[in-house]
Structures are given as C-alpha cells and as structure tokens.
Amino acid sequence: xxxxxxxxxxxxxxxxxxxxxxxxxxxxxxxxxxxxxxxxxxxxxxxxxxxxxxxxxxxxxxxxxxxxxxxxxxxxxxxxxxxxxxxxxxxxxxxxxxxxxxxxxxxxxxxxxxxxxxxxxxxxxxxxxxxxxxxxxxxxxxxxxxxxxxxxxxxxxxxxxxxxxxxxxxxxxxxxxxxxxxxxxxxxxxxxxxxxxxxxxxxxxxxxxxxxxxxxxxxxxxxxxxxxxxxxxxxxxxxxxxxxxxxxxxxxxxxxxxxxxxxxxxxxxxxxxxxxxxxxxxxxxxxxxxxxxxxxxxxxxxxxxxxxxxxxxxxxxxxxxxxxxxxxxxxxxxxxxxxxxxxxxxxxxxxxxxxxxxxxxxxxxxxxxxxxxxxxxxxxxxxxxxxxxxxxxxxxxxxxxxxxxxxxxxxxxxxxxxxxxxxxxxxxxxxxxxxxxxxxxxxxxxxxxxxxxxxxxxxxxxxxxxxxxxxxxxxxxxxxxxxxxxxxxxxxxxxxxxxxxxxxxxxxxxxxxxxxxxxxxxxxxxxxxxxxxxxxxxxxxxxxxxxxxxxxxxxxxxxxxxxxxxxxxxxxxxxxx
Amino acid sequence: xxxxxxxxxxxxxxxxxxxxxxxxxxxxxxxxxxxxxxxxxxxxxxxxxxxxxxxxxxxxxxxxxxxxxxxxxxxxxxxxxxxxxxxxxxxxxxxxxxxxxxxxxxxxxxxxxxxxxxxxxxxxxxxxxxxxxxxxxxxxxxxxxxxxxxxxxxxxxxxxxxxxxxxxxxxxxxxxxxxxxxxxxxxxxxxxxxxxxxxxxxxxxxxxxxxxxxxxxxxxxxxxxxxxxxxxxxxxxxxxxxxxxxxxxxxxxxxxxxxxxxxxxxxxxxxxxxxxxxxxxxxxxxxxxxxxxxxxxxxxxxxxxxxxxxxxxxxxxxxxxxxxxxxxxxxxxxxxxxxxxxxxxxxxxxxxxxxxxxxxxxxxxxxxxxxxxxxxxxxxxxxxxxx
Numbered sequence: 001x002x003x004x005x006x007x008x009x010x011x012x013x014x015x016x017x018x019x020x021x022x023x024x025x026x027x028x029x030x031x032x033x034x035x036x037x038x039x040x041x042x043x044x045x046x047x048x049x050x051x052x053x054x055x056x057x058x059x060x061x062x063x064x065x066x067x068x069x070x071x072x073x074x075x076x077x078x079x080x081x082x083x084x085x086x087x088x089x090x091x092x093x094x095x096x097x098x099x100x101x102x103x104x105x106x107x108x109x110x111x112x113x114x115x116x117x118x119x120x121x122x123x124x125x126x127x128x129x130x131x132x133x134x135x136x137x138x139x140x141x142x143x144x145x146x147x148x149x150x151x152x153x154x155x156x157x158x159x160x161x162x163x164x165x166x167x168x169x170x171x172x173x174x175x176x177x178x179x180x181x182x183x184x185x186x187x188x189x190x191x192x193x194x195x196x197x198x199x200x201x202x203x204x205x206x207x208x209x210x211x212x213x214x215x216x217x218x219x220x221x222x223x224x225x226x227x228x229x230x231x232x233x234x235x236x237x238x239x240x241x242x243x244x245x246x247x248x249x250x251x252x253x254x255x256x257x258x259x260x261x262x263x264x265x266x267x268x269x270x271x272x273x274x275x276x277x278x279x280x281x282x283x284x285x286x287x288x289x290x291x292x293x294x295x296x297x298x299x300x301x302x303x304x305x306x307x308x309x310x311x312x313x314x315x316x317x318x319x320x321x322x323x324x325x326x327x328x329x330x331x332x333x334x335x336x337x338x339x340x341x342x343x344x345x346x347x348x349x350x351x352x353x354x355x356x357x358x359x360x361x362x363x364x365x366x367x368x369x370x371x372x373x374x375x376x377x378x379x380x381x382x383x384x385x386x387x388x389x390x391x392x393x394x395x396x397x398x399x400x401x402x403x404x405x406x407x408x409x410x411x412x413x414x415x416x417x418x419x420x421x422x423x424x425x426x427x428x429x430x431x432x433x434x435x436x437x438x439x440x441x442x443x444x445x446x447x448x449x450x451x452x453x454x455x456x457x458x459x460x461x462x463x464x465x466x467x468x469x470x471x472x473x474x475x476x477x478x479x480x481x482x483x484x485x486x487x488x489x490x491x492x493x494x495x496x497x498x499x500x501x502x503x504x505x506x507x508x509x510x511x512x513x514x515x516x517x518x519x520x521x522x523x524x525x526x527x528x529x530x531x532x533x534x535x536x537x538x539x540x541x542x543x544x545x546x547x548x549x550x551x552x553x554x555x556x557x558x559x560x561x562x563x564x565x566x567x568x569x570x571x572x573x574x575x576x577x
Numbered sequence: 578x579x580x581x582x583x584x585x586x587x588x589x590x591x592x593x594x595x596x597x598x599x600x601x602x603x604x605x606x607x608x609x610x611x612x613x614x615x616x617x618x619x620x621x622x623x624x625x626x627x628x629x630x631x632x633x634x635x636x637x638x639x640x641x642x643x644x645x646x647x648x649x650x651x652x653x654x655x656x657x658x659x660x661x662x663x664x665x666x667x668x669x670x671x672x673x674x675x676x677x678x679x680x681x682x683x684x685x686x687x688x689x690x691x692x693x694x695x696x697x698x699x700x701x702x703x704x705x706x707x708x709x710x711x712x713x714x715x716x717x718x719x720x721x722x723x724x725x726x727x728x729x730x731x732x733x734x735x736x737x738x739x740x741x742x743x744x745x746x747x748x749x750x751x752x753x754x755x756x757x758x759x760x761x762x763x764x765x766x767x768x769x770x771x772x773x774x775x776x777x778x779x780x781x782x783x784x785x786x787x788x789x790x791x792x793x794x795x796x797x798x799x800x801x802x803x804x805x806x807x808x809x810x811x812x813x814x815x816x817x818x819x820x821x822x823x824x825x826x827x828x829x830x831x832x833x834x835x836x837x838x839x840x841x842x843x844x845x846x847x848x849x850x851x852x853x854x855x856x857x858x859x860x861x862x863x864x865x866x867x868x869x870x871x872x873x874x875x876x877x878x879x880x881x882x883x884x885x886x887x888x889x890x891x892x893x894x895x896x897x898x899x900x901x902x903x904x905x906x907x908x909x910x911x912x913x914x915x916x917x918x919x920x921x922x923x924x925x926x927x928x929x930x931x932x933x934x935x936x937x938x939x940x941x942x943x944x945x946x947x948x949x950x951x952x953x954x955x956x957x958x959x960x961x962x963x964x
Binding site for chain 2: 094099131135136138139140142146147157158161162163164165166167169183184185186189190210211213214215218229234235237384398412413431459472473474476496497499506522
C-alpha cells in the first residue's frame with residue numbers, strides 16, 4: 001500500500017508500516033503500536049495510561065553493526081549495543097500512587113527516578129559499564145542520573161528478575177538504583193517524546209501537553225527495553241521498546257469538581273488522526289463497572305467491545321480504533337466524553353498494598369516500620385521485600401522483627417548486605433509469607449550518622465531521602481490468567497509475563513522516607529575564623545607592638561601665633577620659643 | 578501483498594526551489610552587507626546560560642535565564658549548542674500554582690518555559706566546579722555531549738549569569754561562590770586553549786560590574802546590570818504566583834530581543850542602551866576595551882543568533898551497498914520468559930560465592946601464635962614430623 005500525497009506539486013512517499021526490504025538483506029520487521037487506556041476511578045479522578053510499543057527484529061548482540069534505524073530511536077539503539085544491555089528499565093515519576101483509592105497501576109513506579117539494568121554475559125566490568133551508562137542516560141533524558149554511583153546502587157539477589165526472554169539469570173549482571181529526590185518536568189518529557197516514531201505530531205502523542213500532564217496528582221513516564229519472542233515458537237528474538245506514560249487527573253484541579261471528563265478537558269487537545277506509522281492505534285475505556293450504562297455515559301458511542309484479563313480481573317473495555325476513519329466522524333476529530341450519572345458502588349479492594357514510615361524522636365535514633373496488608377479473605381501468598389537504605393542511616397539488623405497478627409513470622413529467605421560508609425548502601429531482601437487477611441509489620445532500628453561538612457546538600461534542612469521499598473509478589477487471581485504469551489493482546493495486559501493461571505505478578509512500591517540528619521551550622525567556620533583572627537590581632541598584636549616599638553618624644557606643633565613669633569625671632573637671630 | 582515501490586525524480590522541481598534559496602542567501606546582497614557578513618570570522622555559535630539561585634523566592638532568576646534561552650533558541654541556536662544550567666526547578670515546584678510554566682510578565686502573559694526545553698545541568702549539578710569544567714572543557718570522559726561546550730577557535734560564545742552577587746563574587750546555590758579572579762582565569766584558559774573566537778559575557782546580579790573588572794584575555798565584551806555599590810532590582814511581582822517574576826535588566830533585555838529577528842542589523846551599541854537608569858534604577862555597565870572590533874560593527878545576531886553557512890551542491894552521491902548481516906545460523910534452542918518470583922528457587926538459593934581473599938594479617942598472626950605455643954609446649958622434636 002503506497003500512499004501518495006499531492007501538495008504543491010511535490011510527491012511524498014509513504015512506506016507501509018511493517019515490512020521493509022533493502023536489496024541484499026533479509027526482511028526486517030518494524031512494528032509500532034500505540035494505545036491509550038482510560039479508567040475512571042471511584043473517587044472521581046481519572047486514570048489515563050499511554051503505551052507506545054516498537055518491535056524490531058534485529059540482533060544487537062554478537063557485534064553486528066546495526067546502521068539502519070527506522071522506527072527504533074537511534075540514541076537508544078546505540079546505548080544498547082555499546083553497553084551490551086540485555087534489559088533496561090527507567091522511570092521518572094512525580095507523585096505517589098495511592099493504591100487504596102486508585103487500585104493497581106498497569107506499570108508500577110516509585111517516586112523520583114528508578115533505573116534497573118540487566119547486562120549481557122559478555123560484560124567483564126559491570127560496575128564501570130553501569131557508571132558510563134548512567135552518564136549517557138542522564139544526557140539523553142536531561143535528568144541528573146549521573147548522581148547514581150556506588151552509594152545508591154544495589155545488586156538484588158532475588159528481586160527484579162528479567163522481564164524479557166532469557167535462559168540464565170545470574171544476578172551479578174543486575175544493577176538497581178533509585179533517586180527519590182529527582183524532579184520530573186517538561187525537560188524530561190521533551191526527549192521522551194522525541195523517541196517516538198511520530199514524535200508529538202501525530203497519533204496519540206499529540207495529547208501529551210506538559211501544562212496539563214504536570215497539573216495532576218500522579219505523573220509517571222517510563223522506557224522499557226527488553227528482548228521478546230518473535231512468534232509462538234520463540235526461536236528468534238526481537239527487541240521491544242515500550243514507552244509508557246501514566247497520569248491521574250484530579251477531580252478538583254482539572255475538572256473543577258464536576259464529574260465530567262473529556263479528552264479536551266484532560267489534555268487540552270482532541271485527536272484528529274492516528275500515527276501513520278502505527279500498525280494499531282486504539283483507545284480503551286474501562287466500562288466494567290458500568291455494564292448497563294447506569295453509572296456513567298460515554299460518547300461518542302462505539303460498537304466495539306473487548307474483554308481482557310488484567311491484574312487478576314476480567315475487565316470490559318469500549319474500543320475506539322483510530323486507524324478507521326469512521327471513528328472521527330464527520331467533524332474529523334475525536335473528543336471522548338465521559339459523564340457521570342450517579343456515584344455509587346465500591347471499589348474492589350486491592351489484595352496487596354504497603355505503607356512505610358519512620359518512627360522515633362530526636363536526631364539520633366529512629367525506627368523504620370514497613371506494613372504489608374494482605375486483603376485476601378482466605379489465601380496467603382509469598383512476598384519478596386527489597387529495602388535499600390543509604391549508609392548514613394546505620395541499621396541495627398539485630399533489632400529486625402517481622403510480625404503478623406501479633407506473632408513472629410520468620411522469613412524463609414533473608415539476604416542482607418551491610419553498608420560501607422560512603423561506599424555502599426544497606427541491602428535487605430526477605431521472602432515473607434503473608435497470612436490471609438492480616439497486616440505484617442517489619443521494623444528495624446537505625447542510628448543517624450554525622451556527615452562531613454562538604455557532603456551536605458545546599459538545602460540540608462529539607463532532609464534526606466530514603467528510596468521506596470519494593471514488594472514483589474505473586475497474588476492469587478480471581479479469574480484464570482492467560483499464559484499464552486504470543487496471542488494478540490492489548491498492550492496493557494502483556495507487560496508482566498505470566499507463567500501460571502492462578503496468580504499474577506504484581507510489584508508495589510511504598511512511600512519514600514524523608515529523614516532529617518543532624519545538620520551543623522554552616523556559618524560556624526566563618527565565625528571561628530573571625531573570632532580567632534580578632535583574638536590574635538587584639539591580643540598578640542598589641543603585645544607585639546608594645547615590645548617592638550621604640551618611642552620618641554615629639555613636641556606638638558605650635559600654634560599659629562607662636563610660629564609667626566618664631567619666624568620673627570629667627571630673623572632677629574634669637575633662639576626660638 | 579505485492580508492494581510497489583517507485584522512486585520519483587523530483588530534482589527538476591527542486592532546482593527551482595534551490596535557486597530561490599541561493600538568491601535569499603546572497604540577498605545580504607549588497608557590497609557592504611556582504612563584507613559585514615564575513616567580517617565577524619566565526620562559524621558557529623554557542624551559549625552557556627546559568628541560573629545560580631535555589632529556592633522558590635528566587636523564581637525571577639530562573640525566569641531570567643529561561644527568557645534569554647528562549648530568545649537564543651528563537652534566533653537560531655539549536656539545543657545541542659546551548660548549555661542550560663538551572664539550579665532549582667521552578668516550573669514543577671509544588672508551590673507553583675500553574676505547573677510546567679514559568680512566566681516573565683505579570684498576568685501570566687508569556688510562558689518562557691514552553692513545551693520544548695532541554696535543561697543540561699539541573700538542581701545540585703549546578704556548582705562552581707561544573708561551571709568551570711564546562712567552560713574549560715575538562716570534563717570526565719563519560720560526560721554526554723549535551724553537557725559539554727564543544728566550541729572551537731571559530732565559535733562565538735554567549736555567557737549569561739544571573740543570581741545573587743556582591744563585590745567581586747557570585748553566589749552559587751547558597752553554599753559557594755565564584756570570584757571574579759577565577760572567572761577571568763577561566764576565560765584566559767579558554768583563550769589559550771583556543772576555545773572561543775569572541776565571547777560576550779552578560780551578568781545580571783547586584784554589583785555585577787565587579788565581575789568583569791578583572792578580565793584580561795582578548796576578544797571579551799562584557800555587560801552588567803549594575804555598577805559596583807549598586808543593587809540590581811527586580812521588576813514586578815505577580816500576585817497569583819506570589820513572587821517577583823523577572824529582574825529589571827533582563828526584562829528590558831527580553832523586550833529588546835523580541836524585536837530582533839535572524840536577519841536584523843542591530844549592533845552592540847543598541848544593546849548598551851538597553852535599560853537606562855530611568856527604567857532600571859541601577860546603572861548598567863559595559864566593557865569593550867578587550868574587544869578587537871568596534872562594537873558598532875558587531876551584530877546582535879553574532880552572539881544571540883546562529884550562523885548557518887549553507888553550501889548547496891548539485892552533485893549526486895553514491896551510497897555504498899549495505900553491510901550484509903551474518904545471517905543467523907538458526908538458533909535451535911527455544912527461549913522462554915523467566916519466572917518472576919520462583920519461591921522454591923529463592924529459598925534454596927546458594928549463598929553468593931564471595932571472592933577469595935588471602936588471609937588477613939590478623940589470621941596469620943593468630944596461627945603463628947598457635948603454632949609457636951604448640952611447639953614451645955611439646956618441644957621441637959615434633960617439628961620434623963610435620964615437615
């Protein structure tokens with residue numbers, strides 16, 4: 001299919017998305033999918049999740065020189081081949097995901113920046129490559145990722161298994177780091193949008209306007225690169241790049257309190273066309289809680305419906321296919337409108353959620369409490385907790401307690417790596433079985449360290465951040481999950497690979513902690529220098545002067561009358577007065 | 578489906594467009610204008626824009642820097658040639674009532690932050706050390722290109738600093754200062770390493786003129802918003818945002834630059850007249866004694882805009898044949914996804930093999946002591962049985 005556009009007597013070529021053949025090479029396959037999922041939440045807020053997926057059949061390993069990039073961004077392709085990356089996951093988040101009010105997100109992410117990378121087996125110096133990779137990524141995404149160094153990098157021993165295909169998992173090649181203090185703003189969105197094949201000019205990316213996206217309760221953008229199966233036989237691999245953007249708009253900030261959402265209200269834009277390079281471009285609206293249309297009304301109506309099993313639940317979606325011209329109607333623009341009629345109904349309680357806080361008083365000691373809630377009425381499931389605490393909070397692991405329902409709950413696996421001052425953070429990984437319908441509390445005491453004068457940030461009274469804990473778990477699911485990974489599925493349900501039907505994998509992040517370290521008075525060096533110099537000048541200086549000065553007696557200069565009299569006496573030859 | 582590809586020869590159509598372009602490029606056309614076009618001697622433009630203040634009440638310094646960034650981008654310098662350093666984030670600050678915006682005019686008329694901004698150094702990265710390293714080029718090898726000043730001896734560089742300053746120093750982030758002597762030495766290093774052709778230095782701080790007093794390298798022109806002993810004042814607050822939005826000097830500088838377009842002929846003498854004492858309350862100063870050319874012949878676009886020397890050619894270039902990839906010996910083994918939480922594997926996981934280290938001094942000493950005591954107690958006759 002060749003599209004010819006005539007404008008100003010110029011002929012423009014449009015190659016079909018998908019297959020492309022250069023003379024003398026085998027068929028290269030590029031595919032690009034884009035989708036937007038809109039889920040109305042019970043509190044009146046609305047959750048929108050963009051996913052852009054580029055699949056490229058090529059081989060970055062084995063030293064092949066890859067020089068023809070079509071839909072895959074060249075900057076990321078060069079990063080993968082230069083640093084022998086097997087998987088790369090980076091996310092930038094502003095805000096904290098409130099699991100109890102909003103349910104589970106499609107792609108979880110902690111506040112701030114998070115980066116975890118699996119390297120290939122061929123890498124000899126993983127730490128050196130990691131440092132260079134973080135510097136290069138800080139230039140690509142305009143973020144301060146160069147602050148990732150050995151003091152905040154950990155090597156988890158059981159969490160963060162690769163999400164792509166692979167046969168060996170040697171955790172020596174995994175590195176994980178978070179920067180909870182990292183700010184996300186338009187300067188991070190700009191290079192992220194430039195990685196998309198259509199940029200922000202066509203398709204769903206047209207809706208990504210920063211003034212609306214950052215005026216929200218939660219904003220998260222991420223890039224995930226991993227190898228995936230090419231087909232059901234899974235003998236060849238292709239590279240998948242997923243760019244996801246999750247945003248939750250607040251009822252009172254963005255909608256002025258009225259429960260009526262539209263694309264224009266959320267993004268200040270409407271859609272006019274799909275990205276021409278996309279094989280599929282769809283919008284899904286979650287209408288599971290609205291089977292007969294009694295809760296809210298969606299317009300324009302669409303006949304297309306789709307069902308998918310996502311996060312352990314079977315959900316129904318209205319589908320708008322943007323590649324069909326009919327979706328845009330006669331006005332040639334699509335502005336979805338969701339209007340509420342009644343606001344009843346409860347939300348399904350999430351089966352797993354977690355909290356964390358710092359207890360204690362004063363600036364010397366404290367206690368970290370992590371609470372994990374299992375809301376399933378009769379099933380228990382295992383949970384892997386990963387905690388990475390900076391070295392300046394000295395954990396006392398002998399005070400570690402894990403209690404459920406008042407009784408001690410011994411973890412079946414503990415991995416603890418103590419910190420080294422200024423070199424390495426604490427790493428604590430535990431596999432805990434959560435009993436049904438219970439709260440499990442993990443507590444550990446710590447002591448705050450005194451930093452050196454130059455290690456304080458320019459605003460130390462703000463506090464120091466401790467990164468979120470990561471809780472990975474296989475949660476029992478209500479409906480049977482789909483384990484066939486190669487069937488055509490919407491993007492949002494195919495993020496985590498599924499191995500068994502009765503449970504699904506979920507990752508929950510807790511809040512980051514903000515602790516105050518004992519902060520010195522930074523003007524003290526200046527005060528000390530002033531005081532010492534004054535004492536030396538006044539005390540020693542005056543003594544020195546007294547000892548070394550010689551004194552001469554000098555007559556004060558006479559007044560005017562006397563001076564004239566002396567001149568007259570000199571003229572007369574008489575000695576002066 | 579059968580795919581039909583055909584190449585269209587639109588060179589014929591293109592030629593007419595090309596000749597138009599040639600015309601436009603030489604419509605600087607007149608003799609003296611052509612002379613001026615080539616007399617500046619620079620081939621590329623760079624800009625280093627630094628805001629050195631932290632905290633929400635210093636919103637105006639970020640707005641200053643962003644308005645100069647906006648003008649410089651508009652006049653043609655691309656993002657890859659701009660090093661933008663912002664010490665704090667105002668746009669997405671939680672105190673900003675309109676997130677992702679930074680306004681320069683009250684009543685929120687002009688959003689200088691925009692939708693297409695790339696900040697190279699932000700937050701805690703804006704330090705005196707990083708600033709001097711960017712200027713002199715002494716950066717660690719893994720620094721990405723967007724964070725480097727890759728200028729050569731034919732680059733015109735614009736350096737803009739704003740923040741809080743005093744007599745002879747500029748404060749960075751409330752914790753350190755850069756002195757005018759350090760700055761002058763950094764410029765001298767740049768001159769000796771042939772890192773600039775001409776350099777324009779603009780500073781908008783209190784007592785800004787003290788920062789250029791100590792310059793001694795050639796081809797430097799400097800502008801400051803106030804003389805020694807004077808304070809630079811801010812322009813106007815916005816009652817909705819709650820802070821002052823811009824400093825006076827940069828506000829009038831922005832107004833002046835909004836009238837400049839890439840082909841304008843305004844020269845530096847007009848720039849010196851920006852913001853007289855009646856508008857600015859402080860007296861802006863400038864220094865041109867180190868500059869070799871006459872300021873009247875220096876165009877504003879020499880520093881704020883970008884020179885694009887376009888060479889149009891009619892030749893065709895033959896592309897070489899693409900490299901054939903080593904066509905996969907088909908991998909017989911089957912790949913599969915990894916189990917995300919293999920509980921039994923984790924519980925029975927062997928502890929990580931630690932690298933073997935030779936025994937510590939303490940261990941060696943302990944064993945030596947044990948051996949000595951043994952042989953002392955039981956006599957040396959056992960020794961020959963051991964060895």
